[in-house]
Amino acid sequence: MATRTACQVFRRRFSSASAALRPSTAEIRSRRNAVFSREQQRQRALYPRIEKIEVSLRGPGLDGTLLIMNKGMSTPLSCARHLTEYHMNNSALALVDGELWPLHQPLTDSCTLTLLMFNDSDPTLLNEAYWRSCSALLGQVLETAFKDDYTVELLSTPEVPVTSGAFCCDVVLDPQLDSWTPSPESLRSLTRGAQQLIHQNLAWEPLEVAPSVALEVFSHSRCKQEEVEQKASDSPKGTVMLYRCGDHVLLSGGPLVARTGLCSQYEVTAMHSLGQGPWGHHRRTQGLSLPLQLQAHHTVWRRLRERAEKLVSFPSCSQRIPYGGKADTPPLALQTPPPTP
Amino acid sequence: MRLTLQMLISHGRVARRIGLGPESRINMLRNILTGLVRHERIETTRVRADEVRFYAEKLIDYAKKGDTDEKAMKMASFWLTEKDLVPKLFKVLAPRFENHSTGYTRMARIPNRENLDRAQMAVLEYKGNPFPPLYPVKKENELTLINQLLKGYREERARARVLAAEA
Numbered sequence: 001m002a003t004r005t006a007c008q009v010f011r012r013r014f015s016s017a018s019a020a021l022r023p024s025t026a027e028i029r030s031r032r033n034a035v036f037s038r039e040q041q042r043q044r045a046l047y048p049r050i051e052k053i054e055v056s057l058r059g060p061g062l063d064g065t066l067l068i069m070n071k072g073m074s075t076p077l078s079c080a081r082h083l084t085e086y087h088m089n090n091s092a093l094a095l096v097d098g099e100l101w102p103l104h105q106p107l108t109d110s111c112t113l114t115l116l117m118f119n120d121s122d123p124t125l126l127n128e129a130y131w132r133s134c135s136a137l138l139g140q141v142l143e144t145a146f147k148d149d150y151t152v153e154l155l156s157t158p159e160v161p162v163t164s165g166a167f168c169c170d171v172v173l174d175p176q177l178d179s180w181t182p183s184p185e186s187l188r189s190l191t192r193g194a195q196q197l198i199h200q201n202l203a204w205e206p207l208e209v210a211p212s213v214a215l216e217v218f219s220h221s222r223c224k225q226e227e228v229e230q231k232a233s234d235s236p237k238g239t240v241m242l243y244r245c246g247d248h249v250l251l252s253g254g255p256l257v258a259r260t261g262l263c264s265q266y267e268v269t270a271m272h273s274l275g276q277g278p279w280g281h282h283r284r285t286q287g288l289s290l291p292l293q294l295q296a297h298h299t300v301w302r303r304l305r306e307r308a309e310k311l312v313s314f315p316s317c318s319q320r321i322p323y324g325g326k327a328d329t330p331p332l333a334l335q336t337p338p339p340t341p
Numbered sequence: 342m343r344l345t346l347q348m349l350i351s352h353g354r355v356a357r358r359i360g361l362g363p364e365s366r367i368n369m370l371r372n373i374l375t376g377l378v379r380h381e382r383i384e385t386t387r388v389r390a391d392e393v394r395f396y397a398e399k400l401i402d403y404a405k406k407g408d409t410d411e412k413a414m415k416m417a418s419f420w421l422t423e424k425d426l427v428p429k430l431f432k433v434l435a436p437r438f439e440n441h442s443t444g445y446t447r448m449a450r451i452p453n454r455e456n457l458d459r460a461q462m463a464v465l466e467y468k469g470n471p472f473p474p475l476y477p478v479k480k481e482n483e484l485t486l487i488n489q490l491l492k493g494y495r496e497e498r499a500r501a502r503v504l505a506a507e508a
Contacts, residue, residue: 118486127486162486163493294487307494 024148028220032249035217036242039209047072054110055079069107077103077258080115090293091115092257093126100125102206102243103258118293126257131160131167133204133256134263134289138169140248141193141268142285150174153279156227159253166269166286166308172223172279182271190268194287201261202246214240217249223279227251264292265301269308286312357392370396375422378430382466387450390463394446396420397467401445404435437469444468449475 023031051071056064057079067079076094080087080103094101095114107113116126135157143152155170173180209217211232218224228251231240243250245260266289274282288308290296296304359366373393376383378400385393400420406413408431417427438445447466454460464475482488 119482121482122484123482123486124484127484127489130486162489163496165490165493165497290487290490294485296487300487300491304490304494307497 023220025143026148029247029249032217033244033247035213036207036244036249039213040205040207043207044072053107055107056112057083058112058114072106072108075104075106076101076113076115079113087115090117090119092117092262092291093129093255095125100129100255102204102255104203105206105208118291127162128159129255130257130262130289130291131162132157132252132254133260134266134287135160135167135169136204136243136245136250136252136256137194137197137260137263137266138167138190138268138285138287139171139250140197140245141190142169142171143248145190145193146173146177150177153221153223154250155223155279155282156230156251156253160312164312165304165310166288166312168312169285169287170274171283171285172277172281173283175280178281181273187268187271190285191266194266194268197246198260198263198266200246201259203259204256205244206255207242207244208239209242211238211240214242214251217242218251224251262291263289264295265290267305267308269305270311272311284311357388359389359392366392371420371422374400374420375426377465377467378421378426378434379423381470382464382472384451384462384464386454387461387463390448390465393465394448397446397465398443400430401434401438404430405438407431407435434467437467441468447475 050073052068053071053074055067055069055074057067062083067082069079076091076096077088080091091103093116094103095116096107097111101107116123118126118130120126139154139157143154146152151174153172155172157169160166160168211228214228214232215225218228228240231251231253232238241252241255243252243256266287268285268287271283271285274284276282286308288305290301357366360369369389370393373383373385373389374396377393377397383390400416403410403413403416408414408417408428413431414427417430418424421427421430445467447468449464451462451464454462466472466475483492
């Protein structure tokens, strides 16, 4: 206990010392980007010759269609482009052999493919992925919203069920901002930042990397490195999934949807303080969003938004979905370690 | 007879003239009604379907009297030209509409015929037929994102109401 307080003191002292020398956020971002691109190039170069794989499609009206695609290069999006524009624009995630697969990740073997859309008969997995992508977008907006003098630490985004009414993004701001409470205007400017990203229609590019590469990407953030180690121990293959949106690299607990343009109504509703945590003053930013195909009337939107302003709390702080497995683990209690799949 | 102007003007006359004359009209409607009883869903011109509708429902009313009834059997054997449909009428269609008092048929208009005559077409069916519905019922999917959000919203409102009622 004494050692823990001593460690905390040392960590805070060291973090404040390194804050003076730490590179600016733009530099950190470009460095992360460079490592990501390098790893992406290396993974693409693993398939120098074009080999063909057979992809059989499943879905209403598509059962039995066989596509011949390239190994390591074709993504489920390229399969959708062989079908129709409707499939290309409306599919947000894919199911490859029963496993959730981001739309921009290359296929590696002959498989069965199902394209998931928001108006399917059972879009539960897609809803969870959409909620995760909205939190990831909120995290990206928060990282770029503040001036360079203030540091922003994104904590692991908690897995919130859709029925709770809002997605959350836990963040720890600079100690100088501890007494700052956001006004409606600042929330509105955050919303505008998110709307700009949505308008640019950036794709979330997935990349499966070994934990060492992920640790290199997040070399400036101790909190993110711990998260990487946690996720690496959780996943069955021992790899970690990184996503890049524009020039922002992020870590995610599960698959994200294809691109930011799929969200249409997006609003940052509230920021609640959760008190002091191991990294500083915890804040939970909440938001509400609906996809392009399921837009709400403004009366319905107003009521959902009022509900989204209330604090979302749940028994488990972060429900970890082991990557590569099915996303149906039960919620965890706060102190027990995660069950190994 | 006296050739008056009223003979040429047909304002307010509801009886339709089909075919070559009244006998031809009854024969045509008889054929269409036989087809309807056999197949339970047929496609004809709009006017013929509208005319047959009245006779189809009257035939069911007669069939409900039972096949022992003399008048009902005479009507059935007159109107159904194919005699193997008479038992079908009494044993299948009459029991089906036991609890209905009116409205045994449904008519739906469809796009005009592709021929040169471009006739207005309609589909006439007996209710309770085994085919897929003419007007398919669109079921709201409870699991879409917006419906799940609204479900959460409704549950929270119910919880708040319970708490307010207790307090």
